[in-house]
Amino acid sequence: MKQKNLHQIVIVGGGAGGLELATKLGDSLGRKGKAEITLIDRTRTHVWKPLLHEIAAGSMNPDKHELEYLAQAHWHHFHFRLGNMDGIDRTKREVYIGANYDEDGAEVIPRRTFKYDTLVIAVGSTTNDFGIAGAREHSIALDTQDQAERFHRRLHNALVRAQTQAAPVQAGQLEVVIVGAGATGVELSAELHNTTRELAAYGLDKIDPDKDIKISLIEASDRVLPALPPKLSQAVDYELRKLRVHVYTGERVTEVTQKGVHTHSGRFIPSALVVWAAGIKAPNFLSELDGLETNRINQLVVRRTLQTTLDDDIFAFGDCAACPWPGHAETVPPRAQAAHQQASMLCKSLKRRVAGKPLLEYTYRDYGSLVNMGRYSTVGSLMGALSGSSMYIEGMFARLMYKSLYKMHQMTLHGFFEVFLQTIARLITRRSEAQVKLH
Numbered sequence: 001m002k003q004k005n006l007h008q009i010v011i012v013g014g015g016a017g018g019l020e021l022a023t024k025l026g027d028s029l030g031r032k033g034k035a036e037i038t039l040i041d042r043t044r045t046h047v048w049k050p051l052l053h054e055i056a057a058g059s060m061n062p063d064k065h066e067l068e069y070l071a072q073a074h075w076h077h078f079h080f081r082l083g084n085m086d087g088i089d090r091t092k093r094e095v096y097i098g099a100n101y102d103e104d105g106a107e108v109i110p111r112r113t114f115k116y117d118t119l120v121i122a123v124g125s126t127t128n129d130f131g132i133a134g135a136r137e138h139s140i141a142l143d144t145q146d147q148a149e150r151f152h153r154r155l156h157n158a159l160v161r162a163q164t165q166a167a168p169v170q171a172g173q174l175e176v177v178i179v180g181a182g183a184t185g186v187e188l189s190a191e192l193h194n195t196t197r198e199l200a201a202y203g204l205d206k207i208d209p210d211k212d213i214k215i216s217l218i219e220a221s222d223r224v225l226p227a228l229p230p231k232l233s234q235a236v237d238y239e240l241r242k243l244r245v246h247v248y249t250g251e252r253v254t255e256v257t258q259k260g261v262h263t264h265s266g267r268f269i270p271s272a273l274v275v276w277a278a279g280i281k282a283p284n285f286l287s288e289l290d291g292l293e294t295n296r297i298n299q300l301v302v303r304r305t306l307q308t309t310l311d312d313d314i315f316a317f318g319d320c321a322a323c324p325w326p327g328h329a330e331t332v333p334p335r336a337q338a339a340h341q342q343a344s345m346l347c348k349s350l351k352r353r354v355a356g357k358p359l360l361e362y363t364y365r366d367y368g369s370l371v372n373m374g375r376y377s378t379v380g381s382l383m384g385a386l387s388g389s390s391m392y393i394e395g396m397f398a399r400l401m402y403k404s405l406y407k408m409h410q411m412t413l414h415g416f417f418e419v420f421l422q423t424i425a426r427l428i429t430r431r432s433e434a435q436v437k438l439h
């Protein structure tokens with residue numbers, strides 16, 4: 001039964017940060033009956049976003065890595081509500097959730113309103129196509145699990161079509177063009193090199209992977225991974241070229257069509273499969289949330305307490321928030337480690353808010369970057385916590401560090417013992433499974 005007069009904490013967005021925060025608050029405030037925690041998300045399941053490129057390539061089966069929000073809420077003393085936030089009323093302190101429909105267009109859940117004492121917005125980011133002609137119509141972003149699975153189905157269908165057609169493979173038919181050589185684009189290109197060859201080995205004998213399958217990576221900056229240290233970029237560029245990935249730096253896409261991609265230099269790259277991984281922005285609806293301050297890419301502007309500048313009862317964090325970074329001209333970068341740090345700080349801060357104590361302030365700590373290129377290589381740079389200098393790492397140590405990031409996320413949600421058992425179970429079952437998703 002719902003208790004009266006409990007502090008109502010509503011968290012919108014069940015990504016890595018939002019789900020971690022809901023779980024931690026549920027295990028503390030929710031379990032002790034000090035506050036009521038509600039998590040709202042537009043999907044029923046959670047998959048860690050840095051894994052989406054593996055789902056797209058087919059090297060990971062999402063069914064084995066999904067977390068069901070309803071089950072997590074039951075186990076960790078918070079409520080889950082399915083829906084998509086489309087507005088708020090700051091005076092009434094209400095969140096508006098649009099109606100939910102099934103695949104046939106029938107209404108499943110009517111439009112609803114939720115009261116809040118504290119509202120936390122953690123809706124993440126979406127890919128920014130910068131208004132490039134044809135980008136939205138003829139390319140696929142990798143913002144959600146549905147998009148990643150859709151790309152994999154298109155890739156698999158393209159391979160099967162090439163295998164069964166009487167005519168030879170046409171130019172661009174089996175070429176994947178990835179726009180944007182940030183971490184997602186780089187990791188996807190390396191993963192695709194492996195999985196397309198694995199897929200071809202499963203009976204697709206008419207396809208010559210080295211001749212018929214091509215992967216191109218386009219980046220407007222003068223190097224891949226432009227936001228990361230140059231040494232890391234050079235190492236990744238070298239590995240990509242070893243894999244025969246066609247890397248085009250200094251090329252700005254001007255148009256995407258059904259037949260391929262045009263760049264500002266006049267280059268045309270034929271492709272039936274285009275992935276857009278260049279740039280991010282926060283969802284458009286944030287710029288219309290009852291007058292809250294946003295920046296040019298729709299991020300909610302927040303103070304170091306993660307409170308929005310115009311409303312102390314509304315917090316925002318992760319990719320959808322523009323948080324000050326003392327000593328730097330730019331705001332905190334939209335990275336997974338920042339969202340994790342902010343979720344941990346906000347958990348402590350909201351406990352203090354419920355208890356009537358002053359809030360904490362967030363300070364971003366950059367622990368470095370890791371880029372995983374599947375079974376071929378993993379490289380990265382680790383930042384010294386005290387000196388601020390970086391140390392370049394690669395190989396097995398870097399790969400173990402990369403794997404540990406996902407395990408840390410899982411342990412935050414499930415605890416050490418359950419993650420240990422899951423890991424052992426997957427090591428056993430992998431021996432009887434295909435190494436790539438075949439449908």
